[in-house]
Amino acid sequence: MSRAFNFSAGPATLPESVLRQAQDEMLEWRGSGASIVEHSHRGPEFIQVAAEAEADLRTLMSIPEDYAVLFLSGGATTQQALIPLNFAAAGQTADYVVTGHWGKTAIKQAKPYVAVNTVASSEAGGFRDIPARGEWQLSKDAAYVHITANETIHGVEFRDTPDTGDVPLVADFSSSIASEPVDVSKYGVIYAGAQKNLGPVGITVVIVRRDLLERAGQNRADIFNYASHLKGESMLNTPPTWNWYMLGLNMKWMLAEGGVAEFARRNAEKAALLYSVIDGSGGYYRNEVAAAVRSRMNVPFFLHDEALDKPFLSEAKAAGLMALKGHRALGGMRASIYNAMPVEGVKALADFMKDFQQRHG
Amino acid sequence: MSRAFNFSAGPATLPESVLRQAQDEMLEWRGSGASIVEHSHRGPEFIQVAAEAEADLRTLMSIPEDYAVLFLSGGATTQQALIPLNFAAAGQTADYVVTGHWGKTAIKQAKPYVAVNTVASSEAGGFRDIPARGEWQLSKDAAYVHITANETIHGVEFRDTPDTGDVPLVADFSSSIASEPVDVSKYGVIYAGAQKNLGPVGITVVIVRRDLLERAGQNRADIFNYASHLKGESMLNTPPTWNWYMLGLNMKWMLAEGGVAEFARRNAEKAALLYSVIDGSGGYYRNEVAAAVRSRMNVPFFLHDEALDKPFLSEAKAAGLMALKGHRALGGMRASIYNAMPVEGVKALADFMKDFQQRHG
Incomplete structure (x- = not known):
């Protein structure tokens, strides 16, 4: 690849x-x-x-x-x-x-x-x-x-x-x-x-x-x-x-690239995009952190059915989206979207998540 | 360069x-x-x-x-x-x-x-x-x-x-x-x-x-x-x-490359070459360590006249031989000739040292 x-x-x-x-x-x-x-x-x-x-x-x-x-x-x-x-x-x-x-x-x-x-x-x-x-x-x-x-x-x-x-x-x-x-x-x-x-x-x-x-x-x-x-x-x-x-x-x-002010803007955009897909999925995807303290950097989320974890990860990888497996302490998924992750990458993930839900919904 | x-x-x-x-x-x-x-x-x-x-x-x-x-x-x-x-x-x-x-x-x-x-x-x-x-x-x-x-x-x-x-x-x-x-x-x-x-x-x-x-x-x-x-x-x-x-x-x-046996052979050859130039220089170059415990890895040496240190270093650098300045605790010169230094590099240094002595002798 x-x-x-x-x-x-x-x-x-x-x-x-x-x-x-x-x-x-x-x-x-x-x-x-x-x-x-x-x-x-x-x-x-x-x-x-x-x-x-x-x-x-x-x-x-x-x-x-x-x-x-x-x-x-x-x-x-x-x-x-x-x-x-x-x-x-x-x-x-x-x-x-x-x-x-x-x-x-x-x-x-x-x-x-x-x-x-x-x-x-x-x-x-x-x-x-x-x-x-x-x-x-x-x-x-x-x-x-x-x-x-x-x-x-x-x-x-x-x-x-x-x-x-x-x-x-x-x-x-x-x-x-x-x-x-x-x-x-x-x-x-x-x-x-x-x-x-x-x-x-x-x-x-x-x-x-x-x-x-x-x-x-x-x-x-x-x-x-x-x-x-x-x-x-x-x-x-x-x-x-x-x-x-x-x-x-x-x-x-x-x-x-514009310093921390610009990265704050991009990071806010990336996080908002990802959480909106999760929150808008009708429970298909789930993040349980209180909205006011949700991380802009690490977005852990769960699929509504654990059996979908494996296809989610393998299809994501095939789509060029890697390392989404959650930490072993929590399970599920995690998207880490630090400074070097472009907005484009998070858009690709958001699109993939919506598409995956439609296909496996 | x-x-x-x-x-x-x-x-x-x-x-x-x-x-x-x-x-x-x-x-x-x-x-x-x-x-x-x-x-x-x-x-x-x-x-x-x-x-x-x-x-x-x-x-x-x-x-x-x-x-x-x-x-x-x-x-x-x-x-x-x-x-x-x-x-x-x-x-x-x-x-x-x-x-x-x-x-x-x-x-x-x-x-x-x-x-x-x-x-x-x-x-x-x-x-x-x-x-x-x-x-x-x-x-x-x-x-x-x-x-x-x-x-x-x-x-x-x-x-x-x-x-x-x-x-x-x-x-x-x-x-x-x-x-x-x-x-x-x-x-x-x-x-x-x-x-x-x-x-x-x-x-x-x-x-x-x-x-x-x-x-x-x-x-x-x-x-x-x-x-x-x-x-x-x-x-x-x-x-x-x-x-x-x-x-x-x-x-x-x-x-x-042949493992530690081969590197032992190369390292011995490199060290012998360098110490022989020093010892054969009639006091122009000097290493004062007891022969039996001289390092095969780091060869500190001194020129007979400190005033030659600067030209030695600058001419060496021009000849593609870098980082020969000794540690500040000792002064003088030091050639570190670890595993990754090829025999060819030590030969080039030895030749340079003999040539430098002839030109500045």
């Missing part, structure tokens, strides 16, 4: 122009005698690539100067362990709001290091809603409050930024970073694996208010110390250079 | 055929509708890539069945923190042999977690030799003994495997893994960032005797637990899939 519309939840689809540039430059980067993947991270070629990627990300997300940006390995899960190690004293309380699978993962990684207080959870309701801010039982002296901005599996997304007062808000933005304008100054820490909305797998972005890096945190190795990573310009050890380079190409593509 | 002979210490040169295959497959992997960098790590396409890479590495290095192989992110430095967390009780003693810069780094990362006993160090002599096994002051109940198989900066390499009896030997093999046949069964743990001898940057290999994974270790997040990584087949979280894929391509290339 040729390139399909790829609805994978992550690693996810990349812009074809980014892949083509990486392809063109694979054997030699800009007349430098070597591929970027072969250059020393300390050499002028990669230093330039890294600096441009940071500058472009700062422009794209309007990151204030009093925020540091780290480019790390280890994915979001590693950050979920590093956050308490860096920002909480041993055994101090940290508040967690749980709105899906990844909120639970964040707690799992943090538990060895902090007293986790689950201040709100929508688990009893099957993670189909977000507990109202007024119901959160915040601790008096929490080190931070942790939320998952978008739940990739359950398809639940915060549509506003909760006010946590003087307690820093820490947010896992892995599956919605840079998908719309966000006021970074309302957060203490924003972290995200890059493989959904920022481009390539294998690199993680941590945006952190600089004063938080002065916290003592806990006994830990230097490689687990965010302040050391900042001092080392995210090159405390050899960083994943190719992945960083790909992130940089993706930043330039996003800026050229 | 076109592709140069690239002597970078890491990230380092890759086989051109591997880069060409990655280039060919960048937009779509084997008719699957997407690039491998866009495929879910849970999908059949990447599962196959990952499994083949492990099988090929096992074949290449003759890794026994009672050893697990993990493919992780975070580089060797992260493993230097995870090793005490996984294999030592809090505050237990661990023995470290220091033969260069990276041995010191290993201690730095381990110190928050274990009582480090430096059983031998060649630092007083400028890291130009390896203290004889008979002089090591091993602890009675050490959790493990740590060595650096090859010191990338100082150019010092163990040419045999020290016998540490029942205490597991843990070795940082970042800059010499798979460069010659090694009896894996003599080690408890072998770890290596891939970006020197295994191919791409951004992925790290940990080869560990399975019984060691039963040790309780210390309080730590699940993502810092090697046993959890093994249970999750190195997909406890999203792994650096593209980097893993590139490692796999590199494994197939190494096997096709």
Whole structure:
């Protein structure tokens, strides 16, 4: 087959122009005698690539100067362990709001290091809603409050930024970073694996208010110390250079396309289109998330009869629509429609869904 | 310029055929509708890539069945923190042999977690030799003994495997893994960032005797637990899939070229050629490492007059020989001649060095 519309939840689809540039430059980067993947991270070629990627990300997300940006390995899960190690004293309380699978993962990684207080959870309701801010039982002296901005599996997304007062808000933005304008100054820490909305797998972005890096945190190795990573310009050890380079190409593509305002517009259009097909199907397709917090990035849905799952997936694949199978925790289907998924792809999926319903209705 | 002979210490040169295959497959992997960098790590396409890479590495290095192989992110430095967390009780003693810069780094990362006993160090002599096994002051109940198989900066390499009896030997093999046949069964743990001898940057290999994974270790997040990584087949979280894929391509290339026996032959030839030019230069070039432990991978050398460093580097670059500048800790020059550096490249460097000496003698 040729390139399909790829609805994978992550690693996810990349812009074809980014892949083509990486392809063109694979054997030699800009007349430098070597591929970027072969250059020393300390050499002028990669230093330039890294600096441009940071500058472009700062422009794209309007990151204030009093925020540091780290480019790390280890994915979001590693950050979920590093956050308490860096920002909480041993055994101090940290508040967690749980709105899906990844909120639970964040707690799992943090538990060895902090007293986790689950201040709100929508688990009893099957993670189909977000507990109202007024119901959160915040601790008096929490080190931070942790939320998952978008739940990739359950398809639940915060549509506003909760006010946590003087307690820093820490947010896992892995599956919605840079998908719309966000006021970074309302957060203490924003972290995200890059493989959904920022481009390539294998690199993680941590945006952190600089004063938080002065916290003592806990006994830990230097490689687990965010302040050391900042001092080392995210090159405390050899960083994943190719992945960083790909992130940089993706930043330039996003800026050229019109920045986060334009992606917010496209993402809203894509999500509205898909949910309207689901809601207009008379129960043939079903999404059970409360309308106000439905994710613009991950749309889980179920067919009215499980027996149709297999033909749906195989016919979709034949139509050039791939990776629609839902996460094993939920079953059913899931369409992940991140920044790099064109409106055209979602239109093709919407048309396919309507057609499938007619043929199998 | 076109592709140069690239002597970078890491990230380092890759086989051109591997880069060409990655280039060919960048937009779509084997008719699957997407690039491998866009495929879910849970999908059949990447599962196959990952499994083949492990099988090929096992074949290449003759890794026994009672050893697990993990493919992780975070580089060797992260493993230097995870090793005490996984294999030592809090505050237990661990023995470290220091033969260069990276041995010191290993201690730095381990110190928050274990009582480090430096059983031998060649630092007083400028890291130009390896203290004889008979002089090591091993602890009675050490959790493990740590060595650096090859010191990338100082150019010092163990040419045999020290016998540490029942205490597991843990070795940082970042800059010499798979460069010659090694009896894996003599080690408890072998770890290596891939970006020197295994191919791409951004992925790290940990080869560990399975019984060691039963040790309780210390309080730590699940993502810092090697046993959890093994249970999750190195997909406890999203792994650096593209980097893993590139490692796999590199494994197939190494096997096709004749495996570690053939690379041992080539590496010996390359090192002998370079050291003979240095030693035969009448002091024009200088390498001060004891002959018996000179590295086959990293050849640091000095010109007799520092003022010649700049012309040496610029003329080398013009001759298509790049990244020869020494590490800032030592100065001078360094030629890194890993598996993917062809004999032809070292011959070109040797010829250039002789010619440079004649012209600037």
